[in-house]
Amino acid sequence: MRINYFSITFVALIILLQTVSAQKTLQTNESSLKFKSGFFIGGNAGINWYLAEGNDFLFEKANKLYFLKNIGTQGVLNVGYHFNPVYALRSGFEFDNYNYAAEFFGVEITTPIKSQKLNFDLLVNLTNLKKGYDPDRKITLSAFGGLGAAFYNNNKVAKKIGGVLRGGIQGDYHFTPQLALNVIADANILTDNSNDDVLELPFDMTGGVSVGLSYRFVENKKQSKIVPVIVPETTPVPKTIEPEIVTPKIVEPEKPKVVVVDTPKVVVPEVKPVVKPEPIVEIPKMIENIFFKFNTIEIDQENQEANIYRYAEYLKKYANIKVVVNGYADNASGTDEINSEISKYRAIHIAKKLIKTYGIDSNRIMVKWHGCKNQPFNEIWKNRVVILNTAEGDDLINFKSFEQ
Secondary structure (H helix, E strand, C coil): CCCCHHHHHHHHHHHHHHHHHHCCCCHHHCCCCCCCCEEEEEEEEEEEEEECCCCCCCCCCCCCCCCCCCEEEEEEEEEEEECCCCEEEEEEEEEEEEEEEEEECCEEEEEEEEEEEEEEEEEEEHHHHHHCCCCCCCEEEEEEEEEEEEEECCCCCCCCEEEEEEEEEEEEEECCCCEEEEEEEEEEEEECCCCCCCCCCCEEEEEEEEEEEEEECCCCCCCCCCCCECCCCCCCCCCCCCCCCCCCCCCCCCCCCCCCCCCCCCCCCCCCCCCCCCCCCCCCCCEEEEEECCCCCCECCCCHHHHHHHHHHHHHHCCCCCEEEEECCCCCCCCHHHHHHHHHHHHHHHHHHHHHHCCCCHHHEEEEECCCCCCCCCCCHHHCEEEEEECCHHHHHCCCCCEC
């Protein structure tokens, strides 16, 4: 019974796609700021070309190039592990149907060759290596290289087992951070026994192109992030701080002393001056904007650090006031969940700068984040911002301190 490996691989791809579509997406659990390592599986199917004695047009100039006649099929099932956004290890079980078309002494011979290979590859994501990891990026390009072992079913004279040296490139289109469409181009150098002949050419070669799907499993480990500790609701809410007004003491004038003399005199009462209350000093309010780069918690310009310094000096000068650190994200890209997350960490980033760099007490700082639903500015880029406000009104009444 003939086994069609191409059909087996195609069916396996359909099963993989159905399995992936039945699972709940993990996209909302994927941090927009940190890559999560984990396992992945995949399957590909495609075509290959076989090059050996009798059709080797590279080293044996007299041979003809049977380009179309040498086309065969290949299918592969892969499993691997992503260590980080750049490097991954992958092992694959590959099924090959080679079509060996060659010419010997003017006679054309076509021989089918069936084999199975076990491959081990190191993958390097060239896009992430150059540009850094971005969970929203749709297209990435990777290079790979590795070793393998092959079993040749049709061999009767030569050994059935041979070695493989391989390499190639892989392009991925990411439907989600977990599911991707793959296009793989690979080249393989085989030991000379792949076609059951050991002749002049010391090795045989194949090249292939395949298309498939891969699915990445994300580890659900809690990340060690520094998050704000919110004071429980049972903590008494601080009351509005009212300035202390000094009530002046009015000294009652003494009763006039009447001096009786021979000559009548005008009696003048002694009155002490009234003490006036000291004027109440108003503390000025202050607002400062800190702008950020796209999809990061890095500030946009070098002079933004001067804005943080200016606000820290204001807080040091007026030691009784409190500040609200409001984080925002623009609504031109990303989902509501991702924008809420990045606005949160922008606010935390500035709060920690005020505490660690400038020595501001964390009890004077409250952190709030608004995602992309509230856009304080008309320009899109300006809404990637943290706004520092003097706490007043409801913010002061419901103040919750940021704790390390």
